[in-house]
Amino acid sequence: MKVAISPAEAAALIPDGATLLIGGFMAVGSPHRLIDALVAAERKDLTIIANDTAMPGRGIGKLITARAVRRVVASHIGLNPETQAQMIAGELEVELVPQGTLIERIRAGGVGLGGVLTATGLGTPVADGKRQIEVDGKTYLLETPLRGDFALVGCHQADYVGNLEYSLTAHNFNPIIALAADVVIAEPRSIVPVGVIPPDAVKTPGILVDHLLERAPS
Amino acid sequence: MKVAISPAEAAALIPDGATLLIGGFMAVGSPHRLIDALVAAERKDLTIIANDTAMPGRGIGKLITARAVRRVVASHIGLNPETQAQMIAGELEVELVPQGTLIERIRAGGVGLGGVLTATGLGTPVADGKRQIEVDGKTYLLETPLRGDFALVGCHQADYVGNLEYSLTAHNFNPIIALAADVVIAEPRSIVPVGVIPPDAVKTPGILVDHLLERAPS
Amino acid sequence: MNDKERIARRVALEVERDTLVNLGIGLPSLVANYLPDDVHVFFQAENGVIGLGARPPEGMEDPDLTDAGGGFVTAVPGAASIDSAMSFGLIRGGHLDMTVLGGLQVDSHGHLANWMVPGKMVPGMGGAMDLVAGARKVVVAMVHTAKGAPKIVPDCTLPLTALRRVDLIVTEMAVIEPTEDGLVLREVAEGLSVDDVRAATGAELLVPVAPGQMRLA
Amino acid sequence: MNDKERIARRVALEVERDTLVNLGIGLPSLVANYLPDDVHVFFQAENGVIGLGARPPEGMEDPDLTDAGGGFVTAVPGAASIDSAMSFGLIRGGHLDMTVLGGLQVDSHGHLANWMVPGKMVPGMGGAMDLVAGARKVVVAMVHTAKGAPKIVPDCTLPLTALRRVDLIVTEMAVIEPTEDGLVLREVAEGLSVDDVRAATGAELLVPVAPGQMRLA
Numbered sequence: 111m112k113v114a115i116s117p118a119e120a121a122a123l124i125p126d127g128a129t130l131l132i133g134g135f136m137a138v139g140s141p142h143r144l145i146d147a148l149v150a151a152e153r154k155d156l157t158i159i160a161n162d163t164a165m166p167g168r169g170i171g172k173l174i175t176a177r178a179v180r181r182v183v184a185s186h187i188g189l190n191p192e193t194q195a196q197m198i199a200g201e202l203e204v205e206l207v208p209q210g211t212l213i214e215r216i217r218a219g220g221v222g223l224g225g226v227l228t229a230t231g232l233g234t235p236v237a238d239g240k241r242q243i244e245v246d247g248k249t250y251l252l253e254t255p256l257r258g259d260f261a262l263v264g265c266h267q268a269d270y271v272g273n274l275e276y277s278l279t280a281h282n283f284n285p286i287i288a289l290a291a292d293v294v295i296a297e298p299r300s301i302v303p304v305g306v307i308p309p310d311a312v313k314t315p316g317i318l319v320d321h322l323l324e325r326a327p328s
Numbered sequence: 329m330k331v332a333i334s335p336a337e338a339a340a341l342i343p344d345g346a347t348l349l350i351g352g353f354m355a356v357g358s359p360h361r362l363i364d365a366l367v368a369a370e371r372k373d374l375t376i377i378a379n380d381t382a383m384p385g386r387g388i389g390k391l392i393t394a395r396a397v398r399r400v401v402a403s404h405i406g407l408n409p410e411t412q413a414q415m416i417a418g419e420l421e422v423e424l425v426p427q428g429t430l431i432e433r434i435r436a437g438g439v440g441l442g443g444v445l446t447a448t449g450l451g452t453p454v455a456d457g458k459r460q461i462e463v464d465g466k467t468y469l470l471e472t473p474l475r476g477d478f479a480l481v482g483c484h485q486a487d488y489v490g491n492l493e494y495s496l497t498a499h500n501f502n503p504i505i506a507l508a509a510d511v512v513i514a515e516p517r518s519i520v521p522v523g524v525i526p527p528d529a530v531k532t533p534g535i536l537v538d539h540l541l542e543r544a545p546s
Numbered sequence: 547m548n549d550k551e552r553i554a555r556r557v558a559l560e561v562e563r564d565t566l567v568n569l570g571i572g573l574p575s576l577v578a579n580y581l582p583d584d585v586h587v588f589f590q591a592e593n594g595v596i597g598l599g600a601r602p603p604e605g606m607e608d609p610d611l612t613d614a615g616g617g618f619v620t621a622v623p624g625a626a627s628i629d630s631a632m633s634f635g636l637i638r639g640g641h642l643d644m645t646v647l648g649g650l651q652v653d654s655h656g657h658l659a660n661w662m663v664p665g666k667m668v669p670g671m672g673g674a675m676d677l678v679a680g681a682r683k684v685v686v687a688m689v690h691t692a693k694g695a696p697k698i699v700p701d702c703t704l705p706l707t708a709l710r711r712v713d714l715i716v717t718e719m720a721v722i723e724p725t726e727d728g729l730v731l732r733e734v735a736e737g738l739s740v741d742d743v744r745a746a747t748g749a750e751l752l753v754p755v756a757p758g759q760m761r762l763a
Numbered sequence: 764m765n766d767k768e769r770i771a772r773r774v775a776l777e778v779e780r781d782t783l784v785n786l787g788i789g790l791p792s793l794v795a796n797y798l799p800d801d802v803h804v805f806f807q808a809e810n811g812v813i814g815l816g817a818r819p820p821e822g823m824e825d826p827d828l829t830d831a832g833g834g835f836v837t838a839v840p841g842a843a844s845i846d847s848a849m850s851f852g853l854i855r856g857g858h859l860d861m862t863v864l865g866g867l868q869v870d871s872h873g874h875l876a877n878w879m880v881p882g883k884m885v886p887g888m889g890g891a892m893d894l895v896a897g898a899r900k901v902v903v904a905m906v907h908t909a910k911g912a913p914k915i916v917p918d919c920t921l922p923l924t925a926l927r928r929v930d931l932i933v934t935e936m937a938v939i940e941p942t943e944d945g946l947v948l949r950e951v952a953e954g955l956s957v958d959d960v961r962a963a964t965g966a967e968l969l970v971p972v973a974p975g976q977m978r979l980a
Contacts, residue, residue, distance in 0.1 A: 135593040135630075136616035138609065161593075161630070162670070165616075188669020189616075197668070206668075209592065210634030210676035214441070217631050221852030222897055223432070224461070224468035227442030230638060230679045233657075233709035236671070243442070243461070245472055250442035254463055266610070271841040277528060278621065279594045280610035281629040289856055304841040310495060311529065312843035313629075315813045317783045317805055318858060353810040353847075354833035356826065379847070380887070383833075406886020407833075415885070424885075427809065428851030428893035435848050439635030440680055448855060448896045451874075451926035454888070484827070489624040496838065497811045498827035499846040507639055522624040530626035531846075533596045535566045535588055536641060 112272045112316070114324035117147035120295050123321070124148065124260055127180075129157040131216065131258035131287035136162060136189065137169025139280030141264040141297035143323060145169060149176045157181040159216065159258055161209060161283050163193040177201070183256065185209035208236060211253050213286055219255035220289025226253050261291035263314070268298035269307045272316030281313070288314045297323040330490045330534070332542035335365035338513050341539070342366065342478055345398075347375040349434065349476035349505035354380055354407065355387025357498030359482040359515035361541060363387060367394045375399040377434065377474055379427060379501055381411040395419070401474065403427035426454060429471050431504055437473035438507025444471050479509035481532070486516035487525045490534030499531070506532045515541040547762075549689055549718035552735065555580045555762045556716050557646055557687050565643035566590055566636070568677060571615045574646035574687050588622070590642065592673040594633050597625030614673070637673065638680035645681040647674060649688040649715070651702045654749040656711030656724025658686055659704035671707065678708035690717035696748030698722070698729065719743050721760055728752050733760040764979075766906055766935035769952065772797045772979045773933045774863055774904050782860035783807055783853070785894060788832045791863035791904050805839070807859065809890040811850050814842030831890070854890065855897035862898040864891060866905040866932075868919045871966040873928030873941025875903055876921035888924065895925035907934035913965030915939070915946065936960050938977055945969050950977040 121144070124130070134140025148156075149172050156179050163184060164171040173179050174192050181203040187193040196202035207215070208230045218226050227250035231237050241252040263284045266277040274296055276284055288294050296319050339362070342348070352358025366374075367390050374397050381402060382389040391397050392410050399421040405411040414420035425433070426448045436444050445468035449455050459470040481502045484495040492514055494502055506512050514537050547555075554576035561567055561577070563585045569575045578589060578600075589598040591614045598613060599620035607618040628636070636642055651659040658678055661671040678684050691697060698715065715722040720743045721733035731751045734743055736759055744751055764772075771793035778784055778794070780802045786792045795806060795817075806815040808831045815830060816837035824835040845853070853859055868876040875895055878888040895901050908914060915932065932939040937960045938950035948968045951960055953976055961968055 135614070136612070138593070138612050138616060162672075184670060186670035186672040188667075188672075194668065204668075206670045208671050208675040209630070209673040210638050210680075213630040213634055214439075217852075218444070220856050221432075221848075222447070222855035222857060224445030224447065224463045224466060226436070226444050227470075228638070228679075229440070229442065230676045230708070232679075234671075234675060234706050236675065243470070245442045245470075248442060252445075252461070252463075269841065273841060273843055275528070276627070276629070277610040278608065278627050279591065279612055281594050281627055283630050285629045286631050289852060289858070309812065309814070309838055309842045309844040310493070315843040315845065315849075315853075316841060317813060317853075353831070354829070356810070356829050356833060380889075402887060404887035404889040406884075406889075412885065422885075424887045426888050426892040427847070427890040428855050428897075431847040431851055435635075438639050439631075440638035440640060446855070446896075448893045448925070450896075452888075452892060452923050454892065487624065491624060491626055494844070494846070495827040496825065496844050497808065497829055499811050499844055500850075501847050503846045504848050507635060507641070527595065527597070527621055527625040527627040533626040533628065533632075533636075534624060535596060535636075 111270050112319065112322045114301065114322050116324055117143045120144055120321060120323060121147035121151040124153065126153055127155040128259045129159065131261040131291050132158055132160040132170055133262065133264045133282065133284035133287055134160065134169050135282040137164040139264045139282050139284055140169040141262045142169065143326060144262045144295060144297050145172055148173060148178060153178045155180040159183040159256055162186040163190040165189045166192050183207060185212050213283060215253050215256040216290045217286050219257035220286065223255060225255060228253055258291040259293065261287040261294045263288050263294060263296040265296055265298045267307065268296055268301050268322050269304050271304055272296065272319030272322060273307050273312040274298065274314035274319065275307055275311055276313050285313045288318050293320045294318055295321045295323065301325055329488050330537065330540045332519065332540050334542055335361045338362055338539060338541060339365035339369040342371065344371055345373040346477045347377065349479040349509050350376055350378040350388055351480065351482045351500060351502035351505055352378065352387050353500040355382040357482045357500050357502055358387040359480045360387065361544060362480045362513060362515050363390055366391060366396060371396045373398040377401040377476055380404040381408040383407045384410050401425060403430050431501060433471050433474040434508045435504050437475035438504065441473060443473060446471055474508065476509040477511065479505040479512045481506050481512060481514040483514055483516045485525065486514055486519050486540050487522050489522055490514065490537030490540055491525050491530040492516065492532035492537065493525055493529055494531055503531050506536050511538045512536055513539045513541065519543055550576060552718045552762065553687050553716050556721060556760060557685055559761055560685055560714065561585060561587055561644065563587065566596065566641065568592065568642055568645040568681065570647040573648055577646055592633050592637065594628050594630060595621055595625055596628060597622040634676055637676050640680060640682060642681045644683040644685065645677045646685045646687050647677060649686040649697065651697050651699050651704050652686055652712065652715050653699050653702045654728050657702050658707045658712050659702040660707050662705055674707050678710055684712040685714045685716060686712050687716050690719040690746050696746060699748040719746060730754060731757045733758045735760040767793060769935045769979065770904050770933050773938060773977060774902055776978055777902055777931065778802060778804055778861065780804065783813065783858065785809065785859055785862040785898065787864045790865055794863055809850050809854065811845050811847060812838055812842055813845060814839040851893055854893050857897060857899060859898045861900040861902065862894045863902045863904050864894060866903040866914065868914055868916050868921050869903055869929065869932050870916050870919045871945050874919050875924045875929050876919040877924050879922055891924050895927055901929040902931045902933060903929050904933050907936040907963050913963060916965040936963060947971060948974045950975050952977040
């Protein structure tokens with residue numbers, strides 16, 4: 111059984127300078143109340159590993175606007191001009207990673223792989239400085255694991271032991287980042303008794319989840 | 329929309345000497361009617377990639393007893409004395425692979441990775457002849473992808489477009505092998521109209537499935 | 547018919563029935579509008595649904611169901627939800643039959659550059675590198691020139707998206723197939739000559755047989 | 764109390780509440796019978812369920828719900844179905860808090876050999892190599908000797924399961940902790956002396972402080 115915590119309590123667990131994996135794709139499926147709490151707590155120098163930085167005023171974009179972030183590892187920042195502006199001004203470090211490589215690197219970090227070999231990025235700036243390894247006559251890039259201190263997971267529903275369900279395109283990075291952090295905090299829309307989510311519907315087993323965010327005030 | 333085929337029609341698609349990925353764990357979740365059809369068709373010289381060879385008279389064990397198999401890649405053969413006897417007699421080639429490495433190699437074959445790095449098997453006979461690669465001061469084995477000509481998938485339920493659901497411990501290798509073969513044949517217990525399986529419950533998208541086995545006679 | 551519609555209509559003819567197709571944001575997304583009724587395909591959005599549908603009725607939008615650009619969509623019957631590891635597993639594992647992408651440049655080797663202009667536009671590659679490296683068929687849908695300058699060039703001057711040779715280039719002027727020998731001119735838009743296309747193209751065009759008129763249906 | 768019960772009872776004391784625990788087939792599986800009521804854990808079977816439960820009532824067995832040995836089990840409330848990639852992702856990714864495995868040999872370096880006897884028994888390693896390489900805590904539960912011969916030896920003569928030093932060895936005679944310095948004798952079973960244990964052990968045992976009596980509850 112988990113103990114539900116408030117967004118402020120969750121934010122208090124996360125120190126300045128922490129590395130956060132955050133779920134969501136253009137803010138869809140992101141843990142919005144956790145993000146708001148981090149902004150309210152005036153966190154600084156965070157490293158964010160996520161698909162994108164959304165847009166100003168939405169999802170991870172709020173952390174960018176609040177200048178809470180020192181470094182971003184993402185596949186796309188094109189719809190957030192603030193990310194681009196801070197990057198060009200040298201205030202924000204950005205590592206761009208192909209989306210498929212990014213999710214595989216996070217998965218590798220979560221399932222204990224030392225790395226994966228991929229053809230994506232060969233012949234592009236993504237290959238710069240990376241080891242190339244040949245297997246059966248084909249060349250691949252060696253991509254190394256990514257992990258976070260915390261994973262902030264947005265989800266549709268949780269039960270009391272932390273089993274999680276996701277909905278439609280709000281799955282995205284969430285089930286994978288839940289594998290790859292020292293502390294996993296899940297923000298469900300609703301929390302239901304054990305047994306309401308049948309075993310076959312569980313996408314993230316509760317044993318991966320350290321904290322559940324309490325239900326939103328209605 | 330798929331066209332349902334009979335077990336005999338499915339077996340006719342599979343030539344002698346083919347490499348088959350077969351789902352199941354000690355025969356739980358295996359495509360039993362497909363296996364029976366391969367035995368009835370007297371297939372020979374198959375390569376089987378699977379977790380185990382079950383036991384005599386059950387699941388993949390039937391193919392072993394029928395001497396349909398020339399080569400097995402599996403993590404465990406200990407509960408099938410016939411596999412061991414054929415191996416010792418030199419009639420059956422067996423490659424033993426740690427279970428976690430086996431499933432990651434199949435996944436790599438299915439998702440287009442050139443290989444994965446794992447610590448499992450280091451310092452054991454599994455490491456013999458394999459490349460070792462160091463990442464951040466740690467040593468890993470390079471494990472290469474596995475694919476099959478056919479994947480024979482056992483599942484709980486399918487819909488008309490081939491979306492698949494699995495049940496409890498009958499998931500095992502099935503959802504992963506469905507990614508890693510040129511032709512995927514699924515054997516569902518029941519086949520339901522499109523829409524009966526909601527999008528969030530689909531574990532194998534129908535676009536991966538080439539053929540559905542017709543429903544069993546009742 | 548404007549240029550974009552012309553391009554989208556032509557690309558739609560490349561879509562085969564019962565396949566899995568990924569359409570990029572912008573021009574490529576228009577292709578869905580011009581599929582013949584008897585060609586059933588599943589559209590994939592890389593953010594995670596197989597069976598992307600049209601915009602939902604007003605008031606029925608679901609914040610958990612969007613395309614890769616964040617716009618509201620529906621899911622068709624038989625749709626499947628997938629996470630990003632599965633989404634890119636499908637893309638990189640050869641399970642995606644076709645992708646249609648925009649382009650900044652394509653060169654005589656069939657190499658595509660479509661994700662950054664150094665010093666100007668650094669949006670990130672998103673899924674583009676994975677799509678070009680992994681899809682079975684890559685179609686580039688783009689206008690033929692940018693402010694009068696050819697986008698089809700001898701060698702890309704912008705950073706590449708992948709080393710893979712794309713399969714087809716469709717513009718409002720022509721249909722061009724990159725091959726081992728170079729760029730082959732396959733079709734020319736109605737009212738244009740081969741020389742018109744050559745004049746607007748920076749790379750050499752091979753014309754082994756008389757190109758047909760660009761088909762639109 | 765027979766030897767196996769003694770070992771299982773002692774191992775049960777190592778299980779911490781609210782953890783994920785994998786029990787091997789055979790002797791290790793007995794550990795589940797001796798957990799205190801207030802210690803709630805989820806048992807994982809590597810074939811794919813988190814929250815493995817006891818044998819189901821007669822006539823209610825589900826062919827789709829078995830343990831790793833193929834025996835019928837139940838699923839506890841809050842259970843989750845997982846495929847083999849997730850199952851071993853949890854094991855190799857450090858998410859499994861503890862595994863209890865049988866052993867053929869353990870040596871002075873804490874190395875375990877438990878999956879084959881060359882020329883005699885070649886069952887395959889199943890998940891054993893992954894479990895030893897990946898679990899946070901590895902407990903070996905085995906009888907102290909095999910036909911009078913020590914199973915705790917200076918160096919394993921059988922092929923290793925992994926290079927990782929196991930965390931604890933529990934036999935019917937003793938509790939032994941492999942450390943950087945060697946094997947430390949922590950507890951001795953009631954009625955036995957340190958010398959009794961030494962006589963049945965092939966490797967050197969360090970006894971830095973007087974070992975306690977082997978706990979059973």
